[in-house]
Amino acid sequence: MLYWDYAATSPLYEEVIDTIAEVMKLHYGNPSSIHRLGVQAEKLLHSSKEVIAGSLGVLPTQIICTSGGTESNNLAIKGVAYSYRNRGKHLITTQIEHPSVKEVFLQLEREGFRVTYIPVNHKGCVELDALKAAICEDTILVSVMFVNNEVGTMQPIQEIGQWLANYPKVLFHVDAVQGIAKLPFHPKEWGVDLCSASAHKFRGPKGVGFLYRREGVQLAPQLVGGGQEYGLRSGTENVPLIVGMAKALRLSMEHLQAKMEQKYRVRHLLVEGISKIPELTLTGSDLAEEMAPHIVHFAFAGMKAEVVVHALEQRNIYISTKSACASDESDPSSVMLALGCSREQAVSGLRVSYSEEHQEKEAEQFLAALREVVKELAPLSKQASERRGKRR
Template identity: 80%
Template sequence: MLYLDCAATTPPYDEVIDTIAEVMKTHYGNPSSIHGLGVQAEKLLHSAKEVIAGAIGVQPANIICTSGGTESNNLAIRGAAYHYQNRGKHLITTQIEHPSVKEVFYGLEREGFRVTYLPVNRNGCLELETVKEALCEDTILVSVMHVNNEIGTIQPVQAIGQLLAKYPKVLFHVDAVQGVAKLPFSPRAWGIDLCSVSAHKFRGPKGAGFLYRREGVQLKPLLVGGGQEDGLRSGTENVPLIVGMAKALRLSMQNLPEKLEHKYRLRRYLVDGIVSIPELTLMGSERNEEMAPHIVHFAFAGMKAEVVVHALEQRQMYISTKSACASEASDPSEVMLALGCTREQAVSGLRISFSDELQIEDMERFLLALREVVRELSPMLGKSSVKRGKQR
């Protein structure tokens, strides 16, 4: 079995599973309770936040624990838009954001906010000048993902943060779900005001995540009640999952430069193999420095993506189509359309995403299986589709 869908989710570390079970069994107190069990849970919660904050170079007070990336994105974008709407009602994002970001903006548009959706280039990268041109007196928030979850393109968030430093009334939010623990990431140094993170993308538990909030940034809470998480996320904290998230982040950040170098070697091997198959078209850039180390995306024009996914599944190899949140829909990929792909290509996109535990031999096995699948399926295509697939 070869699991190549790590952008959708990752198997949790054994140590994380053990830690979560131990906390559930022995530290089940409510961290808001004043008795001993509650105090123990509160200490564990604070310790976990210290680990999380230390991993990204911020303070524990900057960390708001949530249920994952979707809630973090909603809290950051809605919370900022509602709180600062007296300054203006113009928001900026890109055409290739995750559904948990773009659907929030669609909703805010219906509520009277004005949203600019910035285009990207053919490789899926946002140009800095495009951001600058979209800014106006009414702008209160810019939201740009760190790594595109479908194509894998790294966005210039550090440069955008430097640009927005000249606009103190404009907040900068980054969906860092596919970047944290995969690439170097420093929200404070990069001028980021808010960033969203999800634990199950770095071998932590599902149902846990956090939002980094810079000091001084105010948000209108989406959930009210007991006032937990500095009043921004009411509800009893899920201490076992938060502790598990902290442990997973610490383990994932260990030896990050070595892991990064290893995954880029795997990516290079995989990209070279895909480019050598005439029927396939690589999405994004062939250059490692422009792309995340763990995601490779390609199109098999004329062939529905799910057909390829199931053909590989029969060989016990697991990849995906677009974002896992939208993979069951047969509509063309909005991200691929934004890159200028044809509709035929945009329904044929396939995503490979992998962990640092794999080796070159695993990529060799996968490429052998992929070539077999392409040979089997190619007779189903018209000659014109095959020719289009050769164009790069």
């Protein structure tokens, strides 16, 4: 089996599985309880936050544990909007955000907030001039993802953060779900006020994530009750999963540069091989340094993406279409449309994502299978294009 869908979810490290099982068995106390079992659980919770914070170069008190990226994004964006609405009701984001960000802004628009959606260029990169032009006295939040989950373009987070330093009343949120533990990320140095992460993207468990919050940033809690997580996220903390998340992050951050280099080697092979298949079109930038090392995206115009996915699945190879949160939808990719792709391309986008454990040999195996599938499906694609041409 060749699993090439790490951007959707990643298999857990064996050590993480063992750690979670051990904590579940031995440290089942409620970290809010004052007896010995509760104190033990609380210590594990605190030590986990120390590991997470250390990986980002921030303080443990700046880490809020959540159920994952979606909750972290909701808490960050709504938390700022509701806390600072008296200062202004203008919000800025991009046209290519993950649904867990985009849908939050759409909801806030229905509640009376004004949202500006910044365009991207054909590479999928934010237009900085458009961002700068959008800032006004009413602006309270800018939210830009670190790595696009679909096509893999990296956004100039450091440059945006440094520029936003000129606007101290504007907070900066980054959805870093696809970038943390894959690339260097320094929220404090880069001027990021809030950033979201999800453990299952870096070989940790599903159902747990965190939100980094710079000191002094106010957030309106979205879950109230017991007052856990500094009163910002009530509910008994899932200690086993939080410990597992911390361990997965630590393991993923070890030898990060070497892991990046290996993924870029695999990426180079994939890009080179896909570019030689006439029916396929690569998405994103031609410059490797503008793209994340672990995602390659391309289109097979005239062929629905799910057909290709299932054809590869029959060969025991697993890739995906767009965001896993929207992969069962037949609508064209809004991300690809924002890049200027045609509707025909936007329904045929395919994403390959992987880890440093993927080797060049496996990349060659994948490309061989992909060539077979394209050769098999190309006549069908041509017929479909001809039928659409006649209808026009």
